[in-house]
Amino acid sequence: MSTIQKSTFAMYGLTVLASTLILVGCGKKTTNGDQSAGGGNSVEIQNAGSDTMVNLAQAWAEAYGAANNNVDVAVAGGGSGTGIAALINGTADIANCSRAMKSSELTKSVNTHGQDPKQYVMGLDALAVYVHKDNPLDEITIEQLGGIYGEDGAITKWSQLGVKSSDGNDEIIRISRQSNSGTYVYFKETVVPKGKEFKLGSRDLHGSKDVVELVGNTPSAIGYSGMGYATDHVKMLKVALKEGETYYAPSLQNSLDRKYPIARPLYMYTTGEPTGHIKSYIDWCLTDAGQKIVVDNGYIPAPKN
Amino acid sequence: MLQRSKYKVIREVLIEWIIRICGISAVVFVFAIFLFVFWQGKGLIFSGDFDFWKFLTTKEWYPASENNPRYGVSALIAGTVSVTVLAMIIAVPFGLGAALFISEFCSPKLKETLKIVIELLAAIPSVVWGFIGLTIMNHLIMELFGAPIGLTVLNGAIILALMSVPIIVSIGEDALQAVPDSYREAGIGLGVTRWQMVYKVLLPAAKNGLLAAVLLGVGRAIGETMAVLMATGHAVHIPFDAEFPFLHGLDSVRTLTATIAAELGETARDSSHYQVLFIIGILLFTITFAVNLTADLIVKGVKGK
Amino acid sequence: MIEAANNAKKFTETTVGRNCRFTEKIAKSVFFLMTLTMVLPLLLIIGFLFYKAWPALSIDFVLELPKNGMRAGGIWPAFLGTLYLVLISLVIAAPIGVMAAIYLNEYAKENWFTRIINLAVINLAGVPSIVHALFGLGAFVLAAGLGRSVLAASLTLAVMTLPVIIASTKEALSAVPMSFRQASWNMGVSRWQTIRGIVMPNSISGILTGIILQVSRAAGETAPIMFTGVVFYKAIEKGDLLAYGLLDQCMALAMHLYTISTQVPNVPDAVPFATAVLLLGVVLLVNALSIGLRIYLRTHRKW
Numbered sequence: 003m004s005t006i007q008k009s010t011f012a013m014y015g016l017t018v019l020a021s022t023l024i025l026v027g028c029g030k031k032t033t034n035g036d037q038s039a040g041g042g043n044s045v046e047i048q049n050a051g052s053d054t055m056v057n058l059a060q061a062w063a064e065a066y067g068a069a070n071n072n073v074d075v076a077v078a079g080g081g082s083g084t085g086i087a088a089l090i091n092g093t094a095d096i097a098n099c100s101r102a103m104k105s106s107e108l109t110k111s112v113n114t115h116g117q118d119p120k121q122y123v124m125g126l127d128a129l130a131v132y133v134h135k136d137n138p139l140d141e142i143t144i145e146q147l148g149g150i151y152g153e154d155g156a157i158t159k160w161s162q163l164g165v166k167s168s169d170g171n172d173e174i175i176r177i178s179r180q181s182n183s184g185t186y187v188y189f190k191e192t193v194v195p196k197g198k199e200f201k202l203g204s205r206d207l208h209g210s211k212d213v214v215e216l217v218g219n220t221p222s223a224i225g226y227s228g229m230g231y232a233t234d235h236v237k238m239l240k241v242a243l244k245e246g247e248t249y250y251a252p253s254l255q256n257s258l259d260r261k262y263p264i265a266r267p268l269y270m271y272t273t274g275e276p277t278g279h280i281k282s283y284i285d286w287c288l289t290d291a292g293q294k295i296v297v298d299n300g301y302i303p304a305p306k307n
Numbered sequence: 308m309l310q311r312s313k314y315k316v317i318r319e320v321l322i323e324w325i326i327r328i329c330g331i332s333a334v335v336f337v338f339a340i341f342l343f344v345f346w347q348g349k350g351l352i353f354s355g356d357f358d359f360w361k362f363l364t365t366k367e368w369y370p371a372s373e374n375n376p377r378y379g380v381s382a383l384i385a386g387t388v389s390v391t392v393l394a395m396i397i398a399v400p401f402g403l404g405a406a407l408f409i410s411e412f413c414s415p416k417l418k419e420t421l422k423i424v425i426e427l428l429a430a431i432p433s434v435v436w437g438f439i440g441l442t443i444m445n446h447l448i449m450e451l452f453g454a455p456i457g458l459t460v461l462n463g464a465i466i467l468a469l470m471s472v473p474i475i476v477s478i479g480e481d482a483l484q485a486v487p488d489s490y491r492e493a494g495i496g497l498g499v500t501r502w503q504m505v506y507k508v509l510l511p512a513a514k515n516g517l518l519a520a521v522l523l524g525v526g527r528a529i530g531e532t533m534a535v536l537m538a539t540g541h542a543v544h545i546p547f548d549a550e551f552p553f554l555h556g557l558d559s560v561r562t563l564t565a566t567i568a569a570e571l572g573e574t575a576r577d578s579s580h581y582q583v584l585f586i587i588g589i590l591l592f593t594i595t596f597a598v599n600l601t602a603d604l605i606v607k608g609v610k611g612k
Numbered sequence: 613m614i615e616a617a618n619n620a621k622k623f624t625e626t627t628v629g630r631n632c633r634f635t636e637k638i639a640k641s642v643f644f645l646m647t648l649t650m651v652l653p654l655l656l657i658i659g660f661l662f663y664k665a666w667p668a669l670s671i672d673f674v675l676e677l678p679k680n681g682m683r684a685g686g687i688w689p690a691f692l693g694t695l696y697l698v699l700i701s702l703v704i705a706a707p708i709g710v711m712a713a714i715y716l717n718e719y720a721k722e723n724w725f726t727r728i729i730n731l732a733v734i735n736l737a738g739v740p741s742i743v744h745a746l747f748g749l750g751a752f753v754l755a756a757g758l759g760r761s762v763l764a765a766s767l768t769l770a771v772m773t774l775p776v777i778i779a780s781t782k783e784a785l786s787a788v789p790m791s792f793r794q795a796s797w798n799m800g801v802s803r804w805q806t807i808r809g810i811v812m813p814n815s816i817s818g819i820l821t822g823i824i825l826q827v828s829r830a831a832g833e834t835a836p837i838m839f840t841g842v843v844f845y846k847a848i849e850k851g852d853l854l855a856y857g858l859l860d861q862c863m864a865l866a867m868h869l870y871t872i873s874t875q876v877p878n879v880p881d882a883v884p885f886a887t888a889v890l891l892l893g894v895v896l897l898v899n900a901l902s903i904g905l906r907i908y909l910r911t912h913r914k915w
Contacts, residue, residue, distance in 0.1 A: 046860065050843075057876055060845040061681045067847035076861050078760075078843040079875060080572030083371070087575035093759050104373070110575065171455040180541070180569045181371035199369050202382070203544040205458065205559050208536070208569050209875035219445060222455045231877040299681070300877075319804045323719070329708045330715025333778060334732040336771050340739060343750040404646030412640050421647060423903055428654050430899045431892060432832025433741075434866045438873050438888050439657055472650050500632045502639040523738075530740025532835040533870065564742045564835075571745070571839055576754065588746040592739060599738035603731060 045279050050078040051085020051098030052184045054127055054210055054228050055268055058299045059098050062287050065295060073279055082184035089271060090114050095280050099269040100127060100184030117274035122284055125293070126302035128252040128265040129189060130229040130238040132217045136168035141240045141249040144263060147193040150174060150224065151200050160222065169221035176204035177213050177225035185210065188266050189226050226264075230300020257302045268301065341592060348585030350577060362586070368543045370570065370580040378583045380590075385545040386560035390535060391528045393464035393556060394471060399521055401468070402475030406520070409476065410483040411505055422477075429473035433533040436466045440538025454557045458540035461556035466534050471524035478523055482516020483509060515605045522602035526595050529564075536565035563587050658892065665889040668882035674890065677850050682872055683879050687887055689848045692855060693762075693862035694894070697837060698830045700766035700858075701773060706823050709777030716778070717785040718807055737775035741835040744772045748840040761859045765841030772836055773826040780822025784815040817909040821902045828898040832891065834866040842867045844875070865891045
């Protein structure tokens with residue numbers, strides 16, 4: 003009988019341990035609430051949205067948390083749409099967005115929260131067009147990109163671009179993003195004629211890094227992602243608007259000068275004029291210390307004005 | 308003194324009621340799952356401009372389009388079907404072969420060891436399988452088949468095969484064990500070899516149980532999410548055509564489950580994109596429900612005999 | 613002896629007999645090879661994962677916070693988050709599951725209603741994990757108003773693991789011989805007292821085995837938690853065991869593996885591999901525990 007008693011004991015023990023954890027967890031939560039009400043001690047900021055910005059947001063959160071013990075910033079990815087949805091649903095305090103809010107989203111937010119959402123430009127992101135490092139192609143035009151990615155685009159072979167892929171496979175393997183990412187929406191708006199969609203059959207990956215990783219592993223692939231995601235296995239193409247115009251490399255200077263055609267602002271949104279911790283957090287991200295993190299992550303600092 | 312105290316009697320009645328309520332919890336949850344998923348998706352179903360037939364039969368999946376969202380899941384269904392079918396082509400012979408070996412051809416000690424190993428195989432989390440598909444299998448497939456990209460139907464199918472083999476083995480082995488020993492003795496007593504006995508006596512006797520094992524394997528393969536999300540390339544593409552070999556294992560596809568996982572995070576609550584993902588959920592629920600029900604009926608049929 | 617050997621030689625093998633034995637051998641080796649092809653990949657994969665993960669694996673890797681944009685440091689917040697999710701879902705699912713199994717095995721009569729419950733259990737076990745995620749989002753996050761939180765994610769996991777617990781507990785309960793119960797009833801002991809005094813103590817190890825298996829399943833799941841409470845990154849204090857409140861969001865190992873292998877750029881190769889190995893290690897350890905318990909139980913059974 004002794005082993006049986008022992009296991010019964012073990013089961014009780016386990017249950018007690020777990021319940022204690024929960025109880026203490028609850029207890030802590032309430033104290034948190036009390037403290038923040040009493041003068042702001044440990045608070046949590048919910049930050050959700052763009053996958054492009056998720057690493058940047060994480061770096062901000064990490065640095066801000068280290069400097070301010072009393073504030074925890076939770077970062078969730080999932081795409082710009084996710085962040086805005088979370089903001090509207092009230093499950094996030096700040097939405098990270100790699101595109102501007104759509105008018106439908108604006109209306110929804112105003113209807114739900116009764117005030118205009120506040121928009122901050124946190125930095126700029128240049129979308130680089132990536133190919134495998136052994137690919138002989140160096141330059142591409144927006145028109146050609148439209149032909150590759152667009153719904154009725156005619157370009158499906160590398161030979162149509164006048165090059166030969168290093169593994170001999172002539173078919174262009176298109177790598178794209180899932181439809182909720184701001185990168186997807188922005189790239190579509192930039193390269194695909196208005197009102198058109200992407201061609202079906204592209205590999206729609208879930209992360210910005212995934213795209214670059216896969217291009218680096220696939221000699222006949224082409225993909226787009228933030229220039230901060232570059233690795234040694236890929237090459238960034240120079241981009242021109244159309245045949246005959248100057249090709250510009252995705253770089254900090256070219257993007258700031260507005261010469262590189264696929265650069266876009268990165269936003270943070272709040273439901274209204276932010277206050278308290280949320281405001282200090284956003285303000286901090288825009289200070290020199292915060293903007294240094296932007297550069298460190300491969301993005302372009304926000305224009306000062 | 309023999310009378311129990313009123314308190315104890317009441318307590319016992321109370322406990323029995325709690326147990327009864329817990330007993331029906333499974334039924335409650337199955338209904339709740341269906342209802343909640345249906346509830347979230349119902350807005351679109353009854354909105355009037357949702358054509359269920361079109362939903363099932365067109366391949367245009369543009370859920371996030373601003374001006375013309377189209378919800379056609381035939382390519383996604385084709386993706387799920389192709390990965391499942393190829394996985395079963397691999398898993399069924401191997402799974403049933405392993406079940407036969409474990410049940411009929413090996414020593415008791417080896418049998419124990421193998422059963423434990425198979426159980427551990429079943430325990431590997433799907434995200435780890437996905438990671439294996441993304442890193443290891445991707446390179447292997449590119450090397451071995453000269454494919455331009457390794458995230459393909461084949462990649463997902465091999466992984467799903469390894470994931471569903473443990474189910475096929477353990478249920479299949481149960482089915483073989485359920486055949487009375489007297490059948491085996493009668494066979495061996497007539498002087499036939501073990502293989503002849505297995506082939507002529509055991510397989511016909513256990514065929515329903517083995518079929519159920521295969522069906523449960525199918526159910527697992529259809530419902531798997533993370534592994535296929537990471538390993539199949541996630542491209543809206545139909546890998547079937549009229550030419551031999553009909554199913555192109557080296558194409559990338561996207562499955563129903565992976566679509567929900569990749570896009571659910573993004574969508575604003577109650578938007579039609581959000582609702583259409585829940586409709587896919589209902590579809591999946593119905594399919595797996597049917598598969599499991601059939602498997603259960605077959606097993607019950609065996610027991611009834 | 614010699615005579616016996618000589619007699620044996622008189623039975624010469626016929627062609628038919630030889631062919632039969634030959635097929636037998638082939639069949640056996642084919643099946644053996646099939647089994648091997650299922651088992652070998654497991655060993656190869658685990659070996660390879662370990663090999664790639666080795667440079668990053670250390671106790672610090674478990675206890676450190678992620679640093680430098682999750683490219684360095686450890687995985688403590690994710691590890692702790694998984695621990696929370698598993699324990700809370702266990703606290704919710706285990707009592708309900710065990711009691712449901714007690715009902716099915718000890719109280720319910722064989723009728724259409726019991727049949728429906730059993731069917732429900734089987735189908736609940738077959739519901740794809742992503743559908744559980746949809747359910748969790750609809751029911752717990754939105755309808756119940758829990759938001760994306762540890763509690764919502766744990767509840768989702770609890771519903772998902774419930775059928776596993778019910779099935780294994782039922783098996784453990786039905787392994788207790790009927791005569792034990794009859795003996796108890798004959799002494800005038802009530803049904804519940806019999807269950808508590810006789811059936812449960814005799815099946816507790818079996819029940820625990822099932823519950824432990826549930827732990828390993830819950831720890832490895834990604835889909836049900838990614839929309840119900842787990843985030844990409846959450847800063848917590850190092851070594852703070854109580855870092856997450858019930859309504860906070862948390863990180864989790866399985867999700868962390870997914871994000872660092874698909875979303876974070878320039879991660880040293882060893883980090884995702886080490887995370888995979890750790891997740892695999894936790895799951896396999898828990899499984900081994902359950903298997904060990906079962907073997908121990910079988911050898912120490914008292915009837």
